[in-house]
Amino acid sequence: xxxxxxxxxxxxxxxxxxxxxxxxxxxxxxxxxxxxxxxxxxxxxxxxxxxxxxxxxxxxxxxxxxxxxxxxxxxxxxxxxxxxxxxxxxxxxxxxxxxxxxxxxxxxxxxxxxxxxxxxxxxxxxxxxxxxxxxxxxxxxxxxxxxxxxxxxxxxxxxxxxxxxxxxxxxxxxxxxxxxxxxxxxxxxxxxxxxxxxxxxxxxxxxxxxxxxxxxxxxxxxxxxxxxxxxxxxxxxxxxxxxxxxxxxxxxxxxxxxxxxxxxxxxxxxxxxxxxxxxxxxxxxxxxxxxxxxxxxxxxxxxxxxxxxxxxxxxxxxxxxxxxxxxxxxxxxxxxxxxxxxxxxxxxxxxxxxxxxxxxxxxxxxxxxxxxxxxxxxxxxxxxxxxxxxxxxxxxxxxxxxxxxxxxxxxxxxxxxxxxxxxxxxxxxxxxxxxxxxxxxxxxxxxxxxxxxxxxxxxxxxxxxxxxxxxxxxxxxxxxxxxxxxxxxxxxxxxxxxxxxxxxxxxxxxxxxxxxxxxxxxxxxxxxxxxxxxxxxxxxxxxxxxxxxxxxxxxxxxxxxxxxxxxxxxxxxxxxxxxxxxxxxxxxxxxxxxxxxxxxxxxxxxxxxxxxxxxxxxxxxxxxxxxxxxxxxxxxxxxxxxxxxxxxxxxxxxxxxxxxxxxxxxxxxxxxxxxxxxxxxxxxxxxxxxxxxxxxxxxx
Amino acid sequence: xxxxxxxxxxxxxxxxxxxxxxxxxxxxxxxxxxxxxxxxxxxxxxxxxxxxxxxxxxxxxxxxxxxxxxxxxxxxxxxxxxxxxxxxxxxxxxxxxxxxxxxxxxxxxxxxxxxxxxxxxxxxxxxxxxxxxxxxxxxxxxxxxxxxxxxxxxxxxxxxxxxxxxxxxxxxxxxxxxxxxxxxxxxxxxxxxxxxxxxxxxxxxxxxxxxxxxxxxxxxxxxxxxxxxxxxxxxxxxxxxxxxxxxxxxxxxxxxxxxxxxxxxxxxxxxxxxxxxxxxxx
Numbered sequence: 001x002x003x004x005x006x007x008x009x010x011x012x013x014x015x016x017x018x019x020x021x022x023x024x025x026x027x028x029x030x031x032x033x034x035x036x037x038x039x040x041x042x043x044x045x046x047x048x049x050x051x052x053x054x055x056x057x058x059x060x061x062x063x064x065x066x067x068x069x070x071x072x073x074x075x076x077x078x079x080x081x082x083x084x085x086x087x088x089x090x091x092x093x094x095x096x097x098x099x100x101x102x103x104x105x106x107x108x109x110x111x112x113x114x115x116x117x118x119x120x121x122x123x124x125x126x127x128x129x130x131x132x133x134x135x136x137x138x139x140x141x142x143x144x145x146x147x148x149x150x151x152x153x154x155x156x157x158x159x160x161x162x163x164x165x166x167x168x169x170x171x172x173x174x175x176x177x178x179x180x181x182x183x184x185x186x187x188x189x190x191x192x193x194x195x196x197x198x199x200x201x202x203x204x205x206x207x208x209x210x211x212x213x214x215x216x217x218x219x220x221x222x223x224x225x226x227x228x229x230x231x232x233x234x235x236x237x238x239x240x241x242x243x244x245x246x247x248x249x250x251x252x253x254x255x256x257x258x259x260x261x262x263x264x265x266x267x268x269x270x271x272x273x274x275x276x277x278x279x280x281x282x283x284x285x286x287x288x289x290x291x292x293x294x295x296x297x298x299x300x301x302x303x304x305x306x307x308x309x310x311x312x313x314x315x316x317x318x319x320x321x322x323x324x325x326x327x328x329x330x331x332x333x334x335x336x337x338x339x340x341x342x343x344x345x346x347x348x349x350x351x352x353x354x355x356x357x358x359x360x361x362x363x364x365x366x367x368x369x370x371x372x373x374x375x376x377x378x379x380x381x382x383x384x385x386x387x388x389x390x391x392x393x394x395x396x397x398x399x400x401x402x403x404x405x406x407x408x409x410x411x412x413x414x415x416x417x418x419x420x421x422x423x424x425x426x427x428x429x430x431x432x433x434x435x436x437x438x439x440x441x442x443x444x445x446x447x448x449x450x451x452x453x454x455x456x457x458x459x460x461x462x463x464x465x466x467x468x469x470x471x472x473x474x475x476x477x478x479x480x481x482x483x484x485x486x487x488x489x490x491x492x493x494x495x496x497x498x499x500x501x502x503x504x505x506x507x508x509x510x511x512x513x514x515x516x517x518x519x520x521x522x523x524x525x526x527x528x529x530x531x532x533x534x535x536x537x538x539x540x541x542x543x544x545x546x547x548x549x550x551x552x553x554x555x556x557x558x559x560x561x562x563x564x565x566x567x568x569x570x571x572x573x574x575x576x577x578x579x580x581x582x583x584x585x586x587x588x589x590x591x592x593x594x595x596x597x598x599x600x601x602x603x604x605x606x607x608x609x610x611x612x613x614x615x616x617x618x619x620x621x622x623x624x625x626x627x628x629x630x631x632x633x634x635x636x637x638x639x640x641x642x643x644x645x646x647x648x649x650x651x652x653x654x655x656x657x658x659x660x661x662x663x664x665x666x667x668x669x670x671x672x673x674x675x676x677x678x679x680x681x682x683x684x685x686x687x688x689x690x691x692x693x694x695x696x697x698x699x700x
Numbered sequence: 701x702x703x704x705x706x707x708x709x710x711x712x713x714x715x716x717x718x719x720x721x722x723x724x725x726x727x728x729x730x731x732x733x734x735x736x737x738x739x740x741x742x743x744x745x746x747x748x749x750x751x752x753x754x755x756x757x758x759x760x761x762x763x764x765x766x767x768x769x770x771x772x773x774x775x776x777x778x779x780x781x782x783x784x785x786x787x788x789x790x791x792x793x794x795x796x797x798x799x800x801x802x803x804x805x806x807x808x809x810x811x812x813x814x815x816x817x818x819x820x821x822x823x824x825x826x827x828x829x830x831x832x833x834x835x836x837x838x839x840x841x842x843x844x845x846x847x848x849x850x851x852x853x854x855x856x857x858x859x860x861x862x863x864x865x866x867x868x869x870x871x872x873x874x875x876x877x878x879x880x881x882x883x884x885x886x887x888x889x890x891x892x893x894x895x896x897x898x899x900x901x902x903x904x905x906x907x908x909x910x911x912x913x914x915x916x917x918x919x920x921x922x923x924x925x926x927x928x929x930x931x932x933x934x935x936x937x938x939x940x941x942x943x944x945x946x947x948x949x950x951x952x953x954x955x956x957x958x959x960x961x962x963x964x965x966x967x968x969x970x971x972x973x974x975x976x977x978x979x980x981x982x
Binding site: 111113116283289324325326328329354357361369370372373377380386387389390401405408409412419420422427489493494495496497498500501502503678679680694697 | 720722723731738742745748749755765768773774775776777785796799803807808810865867875882886898900901903905907908909913
């Protein structure tokens with residue numbers, strides 16, 4: 001029943017279809033909720049397009065951003081993508097919290113099928129299109145600056161990775177308009193997601209969105225790893241790298257090894273669904289346990305892919321705002337590596353309840369607990385970083401303190417879950433949901449927002465408004481507590497995850513508390529938006545053009561803010577850890593490069609990344625709806641773009657030494673005109689980004 | 701009316717604590733031991749958590765930045781100490797070793813496949829979308845969405861699914877185990893005293909997921925024997941009845957108790973993979 005032109009795409013995919021066929025009141029409300037979401041997505045896209053047209057920004061957007069191979073711009077675009085998708089996924093969480101608060105005895109605002117789509121898109125988006133782009137963006141922006149590099153090793157590949165990730169995210173947005181999405185959750189377990197049980201387009205959307213993202217992340221992992229091994233400046237030994245670079249390295253290695261099992265799992269599921277294979281099916285010799293193993297062989301390292309860069313941010317935050325070197329650098333490097341390796345040895349704990357032997361479960365349980373050791377060491381090292389320091393409660397530190405308390409509690413519930421005998425009780429319940437949100441919100445998300453606050457001035461030349469920053473941080477912490485701690489109780493009371501409705505009155509109070517927490521998180525997100533707007537308005541007063549607003553320690557703080565396209569006027573030579581801090585202490589941080597300036601080669605913009613991304617999006621869409629001609633066409637475009645790139649010879653452009661020198665002179669003049677400020681003035685307009693080391697304040 | 705009464709009971713729970721269900725309220729030796737293990741883990745973890753929670757506010761206060769007016773010691777270059785390092789690694793190591801010992805002991809003792817007595821009552825569980833069939837092979841009876849147990853007696857459940865993967869949980873009695881098509885898993889449990897609890901599927905399997913509950917009912921052995929006798933006279937579990945069970949949802953005309961259950965029924969149901977039926981999950 002497939003149309004040659006449109007495949008199986010028909011009127012039933014339109015966003016008002018659910019409303020059109022609604023029979024009950026609940027179905028009508030549910031249809032309105034779905035239609036509103038689709039309209040918001042379309043309206044948002046139209047508004048952005050209109051704004052770009054009105055201010056004539058299409059050209060600059062294409063030339064300066066989408067086709068740019070500058071790691072800094074690619075990083076910023078990743079973070080923008082993450083925030084956009086965060087807004088959608090938090091809204092979905094709000095609808096789900098409201099549904100569970102109203103769902104006692106049935107009813108509420110969405111149908112079971114709609115609810116299934118909501119938790120599936122929420123999870124898929126949060127993992128693959130919020131957390132992953134956010135960490136990738138932050139690493140992209142910061143890591144090459146910290147190791148004293150001009151760019152990543154493969155700038156074009158970087159742009160292609162962004163294109164593929166954005167394509168996956170866009171496919172998720174398309175599924176909001178041309179429905180339905182999968183109801184199989186973010187992990188998409190067969191046989192439920194097999195054609196036999198879910199023949200519609202839903203699971204296919206999930207397969208292709210996740211596949212696009214996993215391909216992008218694999219390439220990113222390769223790119224970051226090679227960059228960290230090959231692009232470090234002179235003197236930047238591995239053991240001199242800032243901790244953020246170490247955590248980036250571990251994450252990148254994990255990406256290389258952990259993403260392929262996911263690509264294979266979704267690929268095999270696609271073979272089942274499209275070509276009638278029997279790999280994970282009930283019949284024909286298929287076995288869904290294979291999927292569970294493959295998926296979690298990716299899925300468990302994935303949680304460390306998400307948390308390690310956040311740990312990296314926390315290292316920077318605790319040491320910078322304690323006015324003190326990071327305690328236990330070597331131990332932290334070792335702990336990070338331990339975590340990275342152990343992360344591949346624990347995947348079975350995601351299915352202790354699949355019927356394997358007690359011995360096997362016990363071994364995987366103990367391996368899981370073992371990860372608590374290096375993680376605990378990290379917590380202690382951060383505490384010892386504050387010990388005998390001078391702690392400034394800046395906005396990133398508020399997130400950091402919230403993180404320390406909440407993450408320790410999340411770790412505790414993680415240890416609880418690591419015990420198979422207890423896991424039999426709370427697996428698949430809201431206890432588990434509370435646990436992993438307890439790790440990814442205070443851990444990863446707080447870390448990313450702290451990193452965003454920390455490095456925003458570096459990227460844009462002005463600080464973010466502190467008042468709204470504190471408000472957002474407070475609301476995030478309070479909202480998190482209220483939204484997720486009740487779920488621990490509900491889980492221990494036996495409430496499964498993914499319930500659209502329930503019939504136990506005793507669960508109601510806890511779902512109501514969780515709803516208020518959800519509302520606070522919504523307000524926190526609003527505060528972040530206000531913060532950005534207010535900061536943009538007051539950017540003159542918040543400007544830190546000299547580039548070191550926080551009395552930073554690593555190389556990126558030596559550069560002007562915003563950083564010029566070539567990063568370093570002359571590639572630096574470092575002689576120890578925290579080399580910029582040493583220069584500052586000696587007052588040598590403004591010195592003219594000894595050997596003068598030279599021409600700099602930078603990669604030219606390329607349209608290959610956005611073309612592959614756009615073609616990837618259309619290919620994913622065409623595959624989802626069985627539009628074969630379009631699939632073939634877009635795959636041909638992708639291959640064509642790669643071949644065509646092979647013929648491009650002129651891939652770099654030269655920045656003349658004179659331009660680099662002029663820019664440096666301007667910066668030097670600005671620095672000379674901006675007094676070095678003490679930490680008490682950190683949050684005042686006096687802070688122009690020229691820091692006096694906190695460590696020397698006593699002597700001044 | 702039902703919704704209003706549920707709402708009232710919910711508000712009542714709001715005034716009290718309402719924590720008298722699930723793992724908070726075990727009714728059998730397995731759940732009892734699981735709860736005990738949970739408390740042990742919590743206690744050990746408090747040894748780690750409490751010092752951290754006390755120390756962080758102290759550090760934040762004692763070493764706060766006061767623009768030169770804080771006279772506590774300030775050592776901006778103090779970045780490493782072997783003595784501290786040894787303590788930092790050995791503390792968590794010791795706690796983890798203790799936790800690991802309990803983990804090993806409890807996991808072996810509470811292996812869901814380990815029978816709780818010499819000759820437990822055999823019950824076979826078959827999950828469908830979105831209902832449960834409980835077969836008593838030795839009694840030749842079966843029931844739908846109602847698991848009847850003799851209180852105080854060990855029970856061995858053998859489980860399979862006729863549809864997608866599911867997971868069966870009666871938190872007051874024991875943990876959960878997956879049910880998979882074409883495969884058999886096992887779960888051993890026992891109820892201390894007569895009572896009624898709600899059992900559920902915890903693995904999402906479509907529109908009827910949230911309604912896929914069953915009543916677990918432990919009764920005195922004499923009552924159980926009487927129930928089995930009555931059940932034996934129920935309608936037979938024949939092909940039409942089995943076909944009705946395979947349909948999604950619950951046919952209101954389907955009896956909830958069956959007599960004359962074919963002896964190898966579970967074996968047949970677990971041994972043959974289900975080809976998909978009816979589809980249309982979207």
